[in-house]
Amino acid sequence: MVDFPQHNVGAKFKGKRIGYFREAAGYERYRSAYVDGFGLLPAVRESVDIPTRFGTVRAYRFGEGDGTPLVLLPGRQAATPLWASNLPSLIGVRPVITLDLLGEPGASVQSEPLTDAADQAAWLDEALRALESRPVHVLGVSIGGWAAVNLVVRHPQRVASVAILDSPFVFGGVTWKMIVVSLGSVLPGMPDKWRNRLLSWIAGGVQAPAELPEGRLIASGMRDFAAYLPMTDRPAKDQLAAIAVPFLGIFAGRSIVHRAKKIAKVARKLVPGAQIEVWPEASHAINGEFPEEIAARMKQFLDEADTAKGA
Structure with missing residues (x-):
């Protein structure tokens, strides 16, 4: 059983500009979903x-071997x-490290405000x-992909390669649909039925996310956790152009976050040598929809990255 830490819980954290669970019942709801999912x-x-x-x-380590790890955000x-x-x-491809993002609900516990992208x-x-x-390979989904790109443009020595899955705020903004979902995620009084519909919208409506362990986790995070994160800034064009490590960007053709083909066109112009793809049948829940395909694509990408490094 995973050890879920004591966290920031209750109104005493309000105004401190750090992430916290609004009440003890919400903390227990999220903790239970986390433990069950784990x-x-x-x-x-x-x-x-x-x-x-x-x-x-x-942070957690999964898998065996001593190859360069793949970090998941x-x-x-x-x-x-x-x-x-x-x-x-993925652990059949190489050793994996997962991190829970600081300032978000999870087993990471924030103690000081994050004021800008540099802090993140x-x-x-x-x-x-x-x-x-050593530098590590980094794979991020959604805002985790933005975090991966934000890392490589500010601390390139830490990164061996970057891969992102349908990530917003890297090559463009978001659609009005995603804005609606984002607003729903910060309204603590929203009925669970409506919140689950928003999650189903993100997942392309294929299956109600509340039926899945990860859907239960995200629904509790939306309902029970107050995050105080800085505005998500897009990297500057010169920062993206300076990325020197292998870069893979996969965008979902059925995503509500952005217009995938348009974003892919922009990405190809901004990151020299980047491998940019649109998967037409994927929604923003791409990692859960195509796990085997993602693993196969990551194996190819990482093998190429390791070969290029050794050349």
Whole structure:
């Protein structure tokens, strides 16, 4: 059973500009969903809490071998259990490290405000430096992809390659549909029925997310957690042009976040040598919809990255 930490809970944290659970009942609801979701994951090789200037970051290691690890960064209101569909196949590719994002609901606990994108890159840099002395491969889904790009443009020495899955705010803004979902995620009084409909909208309506362990986790994060994160700034064009590591961007053709073909066209212009793809049948829940395909694509991409590095 995973050890879920004591967290920031209750009104005493209001106004401190750090993430917290609004009440004890919400904390217990999220903790229960996290523990249940974690029980569906492969065996954990190591669990570690890493102190940073901005709080304690929870990291897990999965899989065996000594190859360059693949670090997974989840989307908003999610955490490591989001990767339940992906971990079984990804750990067959290479060792995997998952991180719970600081300032989001999860097993990472924020202690100081994050004021800008530089702070958001700084805690991630500190955590990865404590975990690995060498650069790592990074795969992020949704806002986790933005975090990966924000890291590589500010701390390129920490990153061996970057892959992103349908990530907003990297090459463009978001649609009005995504704005509606985002507003719903910060309204604590929203009925669960409406919140679950928003989650189903993100997932393309294929299956009600509340029926899935990760859907239950995200729904509780939306309802029970108050995040105080800075505005998500798009990287500057010159920052994107300066990315020198292998870059893979996969965008979902049925995503509500953005117009995938338009974003892909922009991405190809801004990141020299990037591999940019649109998967027409995928929704924003792409990681859960196509786990085997993502693992196969990541194996190809990472093998190419390792070969290029050794050349």
